[in-house]
Amino acid sequence: PWRIVKDGDSFHFFEKKTIPSSAHDIQRLDIGIALCHLDLALKEKGINGKVVEAEKAPIDSKGLLYVLSYICK
Numbered sequence: 463p464w465r466i467v468k469d470g471d472s473f474h475f476f477e478k479k480t481i482p483s484s485a486h487d488i489q490r491l492d493i494g495i496a497l498c499h500l501d502l503a504l505k506e507k508g509i510n511g512k513v514v515e516a517e518k519a520p521i522d523s524k525g526l527l528y529v530l531s532y533i534c535k
Contacts, residue, residue, distance in 0.1 A: 463477060463478045463479070463480040463489055464476060464477040464478065464489060464492060464493050464496070464526075464529075465477075465478075465526060466496065466500070467521060469520070469521050471533065471534040472520070472531050472532065472533050472534070473500060473531065473532040473534075474519070474520055474521060474528065474530075474531045475493050475496070475497065475528075475529040475530050475531065475532070476519070476523055476526035476527060476528055476529060477489050477490070477493060477526060477527050477529055478525070478526050478527070479527060490529070493529055493530075497513065497530070497532060500532060501532065504534065509534050509535075510534070510535045511532050511533055511534040511535055512532070512533055512535065513530055513531070513532055513533075514530065514531050514532075514533055515529075515530045515531070516528070516531060
């Protein structure tokens with residue numbers, strides 16, 4: 463229920479809510495795991511980056527909820 467969209471040197475994370483939000487939001491946990499995997503894989507290739515959260519989706523979200531972006535340096 464989540465997507466990563468590559469846009470140039472940026473990766474934007476989105477989710478589609480399939481369950482109501484709660485203190486135990488498993489979809490956000492899954493996105494965190496995916497973000498960690500992305501960061502580790504890019505670092506292995508010698509690519510560093512940083513996590514940012516824009517006030518609004520940097521690209522068309524097509525009905526998905528924007529969560530954060532990973533910007534490669």
